[in-house]
Amino acid sequence: MPATPATESRRDRARSATIDEIKRTALDLMREQGTTDVRFTDIARVMGMTPPALYRYFADRDELLTELIVDAYTELGTAVATARESVPEKDIGGRWWATASAYRDWARGHPQRFALVLGLPVPGYAAPEEGPTTEAAKRAMSELAQLFVAAAGLGRLRKPLVRGVGAAMVRCAQDNHPELEGVVPHDTFQAMLQAWASLHGITSLEAYGHLDWLEPAARDALFRSQVLMVAKAAGLPAPASTAA
Amino acid sequence: MPATPATESRRDRARSATIDEIKRTALDLMREQGTTDVRFTDIARVMGMTPPALYRYFADRDELLTELIVDAYTELGTAVATARESVPEKDIGGRWWATASAYRDWARGHPQRFALVLGLPVPGYAAPEEGPTTEAAKRAMSELAQLFVAAAGLGRLRKPLVRGVGAAMVRCAQDNHPELEGVVPHDTFQAMLQAWASLHGITSLEAYGHLDWLEPAARDALFRSQVLMVAKAAGLPAPASTAA
DNA sequence: TGTACATCAGTGAACGCGCGTTCACTGATGTAC
DNA sequence: TGTACATCAGTGAACGCGCGTTCACTGATGTAC
Numbered sequence: 188m189p190a191t192p193a194t195e196s197r198r199d200r201a202r203s204a205t206i207d208e209i210k211r212t213a214l215d216l217m218r219e220q221g222t223t224d225v226r227f228t229d230i231a232r233v234m235g236m237t238p239p240a241l242y243r244y245f246a247d248r249d250e251l252l253t254e255l256i257v258d259a260y261t262e263l264g265t266a267v268a269t270a271r272e273s274v275p276e277k278d279i280g281g282r283w284w285a286t287a288s289a290y291r292d293w294a295r296g297h298p299q300r301f302a303l304v305l306g307l308p309v310p311g312y313a314a315p316e317e318g319p320t321t322e323a324a325k326r327a328m329s330e331l332a333q334l335f336v337a338a339a340g341l342g343r344l345r346k347p348l349v350r351g352v353g354a355a356m357v358r359c360a361q362d363n364h365p366e367l368e369g370v371v372p373h374d375t376f377q378a379m380l381q382a383w384a385s386l387h388g389i390t391s392l393e394a395y396g397h398l399d400w401l402e403p404a405a406r407d408a409l410f411r412s413q414v415l416m417v418a419k420a421a422g423l424p425a426p427a428s429t430a431a
Numbered sequence: 432m433p434a435t436p437a438t439e440s441r442r443d444r445a446r447s448a449t450i451d452e453i454k455r456t457a458l459d460l461m462r463e464q465g466t467t468d469v470r471f472t473d474i475a476r477v478m479g480m481t482p483p484a485l486y487r488y489f490a491d492r493d494e495l496l497t498e499l500i501v502d503a504y505t506e507l508g509t510a511v512a513t514a515r516e517s518v519p520e521k522d523i524g525g526r527w528w529a530t531a532s533a534y535r536d537w538a539r540g541h542p543q544r545f546a547l548v549l550g551l552p553v554p555g556y557a558a559p560e561e562g563p564t565t566e567a568a569k570r571a572m573s574e575l576a577q578l579f580v581a582a583a584g585l586g587r588l589r590k591p592l593v594r595g596v597g598a599a600m601v602r603c604a605q606d607n608h609p610e611l612e613g614v615v616p617h618d619t620f621q622a623m624l625q626a627w628a629s630l631h632g633i634t635s636l637e638a639y640g641h642l643d644w645l646e647p648a649a650r651d652a653l654f655r656s657q658v659l660m661v662a663k664a665a666g667l668p669a670p671a672s673t674a675a
Numbered sequence: 676t677g678t679a680c681a682t683c684a685g686t687g688a689a690c691g692c693g694c695g696t697t698c699a700c701t702g703a704t705g706t707a708c
Numbered sequence: 709t710g711t712a713c714a715t716c717a718g719t720g721a722a723c724g725c726g727c728g729t730t731c732a733c734t735g736a737t738g739t740a741c
Contacts, residue, residue, distance in 0.1 A: 198683075198738070205684090221552060228727060239729075240685050248728070302551035307542060307639050308465060348663065349656035381633075381657050388632025389625075395551050412593035413625050416664050419592060442705070442716075449717090472694060483696075484718050492695070682738070690730080697723080705715075 206244050208234060213255060217299040223309050225252060252312050257323040259300040264327035266293045271334060279338050280418055280426035286334055287386050287414040294394040301394050305387065335379040336371055338423055345422025347377045378421050385417045450488050452478060457499060461543040467553050469496060496556050501567040503544040508571035510537045515578060523582050524662055524670035530578055531630050531658040538638040545638050549631065579623040580615055582667055589666025591621045622665050629661045 212230045217223060227248055231238040245251040270289035274281040294301040303309065304324070338344045389410055392398050398406055411429055418425070456474045461467060471492055475482040489495045514533030518525040538545040547553065548568070582588045633654055636642050642650055655673055662669070 196738075201737095202684090220555075222555075223551065226727070227729090236684095237686055238727090239687085239731090242729075243684060298551060305636070305639070305641060306550050307467065307546035311464075311466075347656050348659045349652060377653065377656065380653060381660060384633035384636060384657055385629040385661075386632065387636060388630065388634075389628035390632075391635060392549070392628055392631060395549070397549060408593060409621065409624060412591050412621065413628055415592045416625060417629075420660050420664050440705075445704095446717090470694070471696090480717095481719055482694090483698090483720085486696075487717060678741090680738105680740080682736105684734105684736080686732105686734075688731090688733105690728105692727080694726080695724100698721090699719105700721105701717105701719075703715105703717080705713105707713080708711090 202244075209241060209244055209251070210255060210258065213251065214297075214300065217303075218297070221299065223299050223303045223306070225255070227251075249312055252309065253318070253320060255300070256304055256320045259297070259304045260320070260323035260327040263290070263293050263301075263304070264323075264330040266290075267327075268330045268333075271330075276337070278427045279334070279341065279343055280424040281428065282334055282337075282426075283382075283418050283423050284414060284426040284429050286331065287410075287417075290331075290386055291390045291393070291410060294390045298394040298396075301391070305391070331383055332371065332376070332379050335375050335382070335421075338421075339372060339375040339378075343422060343424060344375055344378055345420070346374050347381065382417045382421050385413065389413045446488075453485060453488055453495070454499060454502065457495065458541075458544065461547075462541070465543065467543050467547045467550070469499070471495075493556055496553065497562070497564060499544070500548055500564045503541070503548045504564070504567035504571040507534070507537050507545075507548070508567075508574040510534075511571070512574045512577075515574075520581070522671045523578070523585065523587055524668040525672065526578055526581075526670075527626075527662050527667050528658060528670040528673050530575065531654075531661075534575075534630055535634045535637070535654060538634045542638045542640075545635070549635070575627055576615065576620070576623050579619050579626070579665075582665075583616060583619040583622075587666060587668060588619055588622055589664070590618050591625065626661045626665050629657065633657045 209230060212233050213225045216229050216233065217225060225248065227238050227241050231241055241251075245254075266289045267286050270285040271282045274285045276282075304327075335344060393406060393410070398409075401409065415425070415429075453474060456477050457469045460473050460477065461469060469492065471482050471485050475485055485495075489498075510533045511530050514529040515526050518529045520526075548571075579588060637650060637654070642653075645653065659669070659673075
């Protein structure tokens with residue numbers, strides 16, 4: 188009998204394969220239809236199954252949605268982290284550029300998933316308060332934050348224009364991100380939020396098609412200009428290269 | 432017989448009143464349900480009518496949606512323009528602050544409508560190419576642009592960090608905004624887009640609830656800091672006041 | 676190794692619901708003479 | 709001013725469709741002895 192670890196039987200593997208297929212199909216349909224909606228009936232049809240079969244894997248539609256949201260946050264966070272780590276630690280500007288580009292690329296590659304996590308909350312889906320989605324969001328966020336913490340540590344971060352914000356902000360922030368306690372100075376956190384907001388603005392406009400009237404080369408240049416502007420405003424050094 | 436101008440009979444007035452009520456009801460329902468969706472059945476029920484009655488006023492659901500989108504663009508553009516004009520022409524920084532604040536306030540006041548025009552396109556709604564919605568979008572956009580054109584005219588606009596973008600960008604821009612021909616220099620247009628993107632980022636994050644973990648005062652301060660950062664990066668002077 | 680039982684994936688029928696849209700109609704409002 | 713007709717708002721019934729979800733079931737896969 189070939190190695191079938193007691194912790195994961197053949198049935199278990201089949202099961203998680205099916206779960207993956209359900210999710211993948213759901214994402215395919217979202218992309219195909221350009222929606223953040225997800226219909227059990229459609230998924231089942233595409234998979235050659237009957238709708239009730241899906242209830243073996245998800246208690247209801249919301250449970251699937253929750254998993255998709257968590258996955259999206261995780262994947263976005265991982266994409267950003269991977270890109271950042273592919274650039275030498277000392278090249279802070281380069282890391283910011285890589286981070287921003289990864290954020291953009293992920294959003295363009297998965298506009299519906301991007302909207303799912305960072306757009307208007309989905310119709311009829313009540314996100315569980317303090318639930319797994321919030322946790323996933325925090326984790327993705329802290330991937331973005333890391334860069335700014337590192338920059339601040341090296342003294343490469345400019346103070347925000349309007350200060351004194353930190354007091355109130357960090358109070359809230361630490362309620363929600365206790366892991367940052369004492370680690371992230373007020374101003375660093377604020378600088379990160381502002382950089383993120385600027386990045387998010389151009390990224391979401393582009394991902395949702397509101398810059399389609401610009402030709403691709405112009406969109407690229409605009410994005411590059413925007414990311415460099417943000418870096419400069421935050422006091423980050425210029426990247427060694429903006430090739431990638 | 433009291434003044435009933437031949438151009439608008441009593442029936443006509445009743446008719447446009449009903450159209451307004453339909454739209455208003457649709458917006459109420461969108462807000463109530465937190466969706467960009469709109470259902471004829473619901474609207475009719477709230478208005479105490481039967482669904483088929485709505486077909487006297489709109490050919491189908493898409494036609495209503497198109498009007499709602501056009502209205503939203505127009506209202507957003509007007510809100511921005513009004514705020515801008517309420518500040519003395521010379522106080523460019525103040526005008527930018529007013530513009531940005533109006534953009535934010537409108538988005539916070541109508542998150543669903545904001546998503547309707549600037550979020551992920553609505554499920555199942557095919558925006559008519561080159562149609563009225565595109566026109567409305569351009570008009571709203573040019574309200575934002577005006578400020579930067581004026582600033583550039585007064586020599587108060589810094590050149591973007593990455594230049595040479597203008598060439599490609601303006602070529603596309605002029606295809607779509609021929610009214611800007613010769614009026615708006617490349618760099619001004621680019622500066623405007625970048626400022627808009629940054630503004631849009633923080634605004635949409637807040638409007639969709641992704642900054643809810645920050646207390647209101649901190650959100651206000653963050654927004655102010657962001658808007659001032661954008662102004663500084665663009666070379667706009669500091670506003671005389673950021674009270675409003 | 677073989678047999679008896681338990682587990683679980685998936686089916687098919689059904690329920691209740693809501694949707695957009697059509698159609699023939701009624702009744703009220705406006706218009707022409 | 710009154711009457712005959714045209715216009716139009718709104719109704720009620722119906723069509724076809726799709727949705728999420730439940731339930732009792734079948735048949736295959738895994739497990740215990």
